[in-house]
Amino acid sequence: MAKSHPHPQNSRRNFFVKAGAIAIGAVTMLVPAVSGLLVLLNPLRRKAATTGAVRVASLKALPETGEPRKFPVLATKVDAWTRTPNVPVGAVYLWRISDKEVRAFNVVCPHAGCFVDFQAAKNHYHCPCHDSTFALDGKVLDPKSPSPRALDELTAEIRNGDEIWVNFQNYRAGVKEQVRV
Ligand code: FES
Structure with a gap:
């Protein structure tokens, strides 16, 4: 077949x-x-970041004379898989305006990233690296200052009558505009 x-x-x-x-x-x-x-x-895909406002100091730690004081900023850092509390992320000058208002400035000079000092005798901020000077409200004082912008002001608020909370942020140095880093 x-x-x-x-x-x-x-x-x-x-x-x-x-x-x-x-x-x-x-x-x-x-x-x-x-x-x-x-x-x-x-x-x-999540970038390392700090979490919102952080408590920096108490109001009574600031002199009533209005002289700014420097404080470290500790925050919770969040990256890919971990949350780490109390990590130093920078420092701020706190300036007491009244019992209800405090202003905060990042201590980093916007020119090239050195830390500014507050000079009580002259009542202004001074950067030791290239002599930029800034007024109490952060504005550039001397037109010859190389800093391209004022000190970076941060949002600060008083909570529970005595706690100073700051939304801490670092910005890129050397540019006129504030660019978050
Ligand atoms: S880093 Fe402050 S003036 Fe240059």
């Missing part, structure tokens, strides 16, 4: 059916794998 050969159209159909099944199987396995990977890597 003569052997029957499969019709060429049938074998082509079988080939496509098998290829389709393999493709569907592969996609079915790939979707959960990719989703799992995205969940796993999600924290990497």
